[in-house]
Amino acid sequence: MARTGPVLIAFDGSAASRRALEESAPLLAPRKALVVVVWEPDRAYDLVEPPSRVLDMPASAMDIRVAFEVEEAMYRAAQDLAQQGAAIAEDKGLDAEGLAVADELKVPDTIVRVARDVDAPAIVLGAHNHGRLSELLLGTTSQAVVRRAPCPVVVVRDNAEDVQA
DSSP: OOOOSOEEEEOOSSHHHHHHHHHHHHHHTTSEEEEEEEEOTTTGGGGSOOOBTTTTBOOOHHHHHHHHHHHHHHHHHHHHHHHHHHHHHHHTTOEEEEEEEEOSSOHHHHHHHHHHHHTOSOEEEEEOOOOHHHHHHHOOHHHHHHHHOSSOEEEEETTGGGOOO
C-alpha cells in the first residue's frame, strides 16, 4: 500500500541537514514535504533553582518566569527554523510546510513517530561526519532513524567528498 503523506525532512539548520534538503529536493519535487524541526521542551526549567530546604526559601518566581520566557523563545526559534527550512524546500521545488515538534523521548523516536503520524513515504535527513569510533560507541540520529523508520530513509552526509571508504 502506497503512503500518501508528505515526505518528512528532518531539519536542524546544520550544514548536514541543509545539504540533505537541497540535494534530495530535485529527486522528490514536486511532492509535498514536511520540514520538521525537533526541539527539546522543558530544558529551561532544568536551570531553575529548586527551593532551598536549608534556608526554607521558595524558588524565585523570577527564575520561573525567566525559564518560561526562555522556553517560549526556544519554541519560537524552532518554529522559525522550520519555516526557514520550508522556504529552502519551496525554493528547490517542493510543496513544503514547516513544523516544530517537541521531542518527547529522543530525537530519532520523534522523527519516526511524526513520519508514522503523517504517513510519510520517505524520511530525509543529514548525517554529520563523526569518527568511526564515535559512531560505533554512541550511534547517531541517522542510524537510529534508519533502524526504526516505517519507510525508506534518505541519508545525506555532511561532506560526501570527505567520506572515506
